Amino acid sequence: MFASIRTKIQLACVTIVVSALVLAGGLNYLVAQAHNEQAIQSNLQSVANGHATGIDDWIASKLQLIVALQDAALSDDPVPMFRTVAKAGGLIKVYVGYPDKSYKFSNPEGIPPTYDPTARPWYKQAVEAGKPVVTPPYVSASTGKLVVTFAVPVIQGGSLKGVIGGDVAMDSVIANVKAIHPTPASFGFIVNAAGKIVAHPNDKLTLKPATDLSAGLNEATLASLAQAEKPVEVSVDGASKLLYRQGVKGTDWGLVVALDKSDATAGMRSLVMTSIGALVGVAIVAALIVGAM
Numbered sequence: 001m002f003a004s005i006r007t008k009i010q011l012a013c014v015t016i017v018v019s020a021l022v023l024a025g026g027l028n029y030l031v032a033q034a035h036n037e038q039a040i041q042s043n044l045q046s047v048a049n050g051h052a053t054g055i056d057d058w059i060a061s062k063l064q065l066i067v068a069l070q071d072a073a074l075s076d077d078p079v080p081m082f083r084t085v086a087k088a089g090g091l092i093k094v095y096v097g098y099p100d101k102s103y104k105f106s107n108p109e110g111i112p113p114t115y116d117p118t119a120r121p122w123y124k125q126a127v128e129a130g131k132p133v134v135t136p137p138y139v140s141a142s143t144g145k146l147v148v149t150f151a152v153p154v155i156q157g158g159s160l161k162g163v164i165g166g167d168v169a170m171d172s173v174i175a176n177v178k179a180i181h182p183t184p185a186s187f188g189f190i191v192n193a194a195g196k197i198v199a200h201p202n203d204k205l206t207l208k209p210a211t212d213l214s215a216g217l218n219e220a221t222l223a224s225l226a227q228a229e230k231p232v233e234v235s236v237d238g239a240s241k242l243l244y245r246q247g248v249k250g251t252d253w254g255l256v257v258a259l260d261k262s263d264a265t266a267g268m269r270s271l272v273m274t275s276i277g278a279l280v281g282v283a284i285v286a287a288l289i290v291g292a293m
Contacts, residue, residue, distance in 0.1 A: 040242060040264050044231055044257050047182050048246035052255045054176050055190075059150075059250045063132050065089045066150045066166045069096075073154055073164050082106035085166075092140070092147065092167040097123050099160055117163070126151035126163045134251045137170060137198050137207065146170040146199070146206060174199045177255070183263035185239065189213070193252035195222055226254060233261065 065085055072081040073096040082094040083106045095105040097117020105111055117123050125133050135149040147167050154161045173190070177199040180188030189205075190198040197205050197213060210217035216234040225232050231242035240261040245254040 040259065041230060041244075043182060043264075044242065044244035044259055045246075047180065047188075048244050048255055048257045051176055051180055051188065051257075052246040052248055055173055055253075055255065056249045058172055058176075059134060059248065062089065062091070062150050062166065062168050063134070063152070063250065065091070066094070066152045066164050067132060069094065069164050070152065070154045073162055074156075079104055079106060089166075090168070092143070092169060094164070094166045096154075096162050096164045098162040122149040122151040122165045123163045126153045126165075127160060129153075130155075132250070136192065136194070136196075139207070140167075140169075143169070146174065170199065174203075177201065180257060182257065183260050185260035185263050186241070186258060188255060188257045190248070190253050190255050191217075191222065192254075195219060198253055222254075225256070231259065234258075 069078070069081065069085060072078045075081075078096060082096075082104070085091065086094045086106045093105060093107045095103060095117075097103045097120065099118065101116050101118055103111075103115060103117045122133075122135050125135055130153060132150065132152045135151065137146050137148050139145070140147045147169055149165050149167050151163055151165045153163050177188050177190060178201045180186070187201050189200040191210050192198050195210050195217075197208050197210055200206065200213070205213055210222060214234055214236045216236075221232065221234065225243055225245045226247070228245070231244050234241055234243055236258060241258040242261050242264060243256055243258050245256045247254055
């Protein structure tokens, strides 16, 4: 009788200890998970902000070069200034188009006699916006590089006098994006408002729909990503990624950091396995003690 009572007491004690460990482990997990989620969000924001700032500065500096040419564009011979700015600022070429369809280029090579600047997308976009603009990226037929045009309308006395344009290769922007590696399986990319990839570590995805990267990056997901304060989970090539978007000033681009969820939660998995191991160890020891009595 006494042996039976002692066994019951021992079993009750073991149950209490194991239950206490399970409860403590569960609470520790919840607290650690909350801190881990906050750390993930802070890390994503920090990485995205840092790289987006670099692209912001690149765009601002190139636009400023074109804006500074407004007076020169209305001079009798702006070409020498265009050539100087193009060479100093790393632009492929600088040019101006006038409402009467005339134009002047820093390097007119390859421009056909029938060229009409007023019909070009860069001219129309700047006129419609009434302010400096950055065109959607395109692949240069002559260099094969990804290029954008910075365009600025020249307005005097309330009337349009012309539009200045400057073509710039996006090599530095692409290099910036390829440098995004918060973890080995994580990466970054730029997507525009039309849902096309502007820059990605895989050059084959350039100017492709974001859905080519992941079917989950549809219009609705991209729209929610642009407004989301917390990471959005999307599957890419069968792996879960936590996506955070940072807008790029002066454009409709969004710099997205895709953090690999498995890498980001490795610490939590280690905590869970350690807790489970401790519980199993305690249970085994308790069973041995009870069995020996």
